Amino acid sequence: MPYLPRADYDAVIFDCDGVLIDSxxxxxxxxxxxxxxxxxxxxxxxxxxxxxxxxxxxxxxxxxxxxxxxxxxxxxxxxxxxxxxxxxxxVEPIDGVIDVLDALDANGIGWGVASQSDPTYLERGLGRVGIWQRAPGRVVSAQTVARPKPAPDVYLTAMELVGTRPDRAIIVEDSPTGVRAGVAAGARVIGYAADRAPDDLISAGASDTVPTMTELLGALGLSPVAVA
The missing domain is CATH 1.10.150.240 (Putative phosphatase; domain 2)
Known part of the structure; x- marks a missing residue:
């Protein structure tokens, strides 16, 4: 996908399963x-x-x-x-996703999580790989909002917690259901197509797709954080 200028967005909201953790x-x-x-x-x-x-x-x-x-x-x-x-x-983290989160943090870009999964599962799964601890108050379960995906509720709530508007948010999703939720929320959705045909996500409304987190990092206009 084309390079996305940093000025085009303020925050990134991630789905959990298949995007953050290899569950x-x-x-x-x-x-x-x-x-x-x-x-x-x-x-x-x-x-x-x-x-x-x-x-x-x-x-x-x-x-x-x-x-x-x-x-x-x-x-x-x-x-x-x-x-x-x-x-x-x-469970283990999706390959390369920690580099993406490190780069977002290093550049002062907010990020959060919006998932269909229940809160206990999210705490345990994300906690195992160290992501839960990095996103206090910014992980939203669809089971705590009025309607699950493909309704936009969970993404709208996550945006509020991160402090961004739909037109300033990027959503990263790997399922058509999740893509439709992100589109319904009014945000730009990037499809993570590591295990799914990109056309499935584009047909659901994703603006672009990436096959790896390394490509997502570049698409967001970010570079890996240098290790001292």
């Missing part, structure tokens, strides 16, 4: 096994492309409608707890 492969593997038990046999790639960015409760409704099976009332809770524990014990 989606963990969650997708667990969801694939659960869906198989409900009679939906899908590859991990199919699960990723169909359900990434969805709330677990939304997945449960879809599974029940497509299979005719009653999803156990406690399945959402049990599934989320299993994913939470797996992520908290083994």
């Amino acid at each position: 989606e492969r963990i969650a997708v593997a667990i969801l694939k096994d659960d869906l198989t038990e409900f009679g939906l046999r899908m590859s991990e790639e199919e699960v990723h492309h169909r359900f990434t960015g969805w709330l677990t409760a939304q997945i449960a409704v879809t599974v029940a409608a497509e299979t005719g099976m009653a999803v156990p009332p406690d399945w959402v809770r049990r599934h989320n707890a299993l994913v939470r524990e797996a992520v908290a014990s083994g």
Whole structure:
């Protein structure tokens, strides 16, 4: 994507899963096994492309409608707890994203997080890789606002906390659902297309896509912070 002049934005808001932490492969593997038990046999790639960015409760409704099976009332809770524990014990940051955050901090550019995931999961997952500690009061869960993505609520709230306006914010998203939320919020959205066809994100409204965090760093007009 073309170079984005520093004067064009004041803050960057990141999705969490698949953008800040490499959690989606963990969650997708667990969801694939659960869906198989409900009679939906899908590859991990199919699960990723169909359900990434969805709330677990939304997945449960879809599974029940497509299979005719009653999803156990406690399945959402049990599934989320299993994913939470797996992520908290083994997740790593997305390659290169710490360099992006370091560069934003070094240049005095605000940043925050807006995610579909629940607050406890966010604290544990982001805390494991040291990101939670760097963003006090700037991590927003869609479960604490009126409407989840693709509604804009979680991004609008994150912008308020970071202290920016939609026309001065850049959003980084890796799912069509999240891209649509960012567009609905009135911000420019850059699609992170490491594990998804760029056209999927462009079709949802992303202005550009990048395949790596190194390219995102350059697109934001930033350079890696020199290590003394």
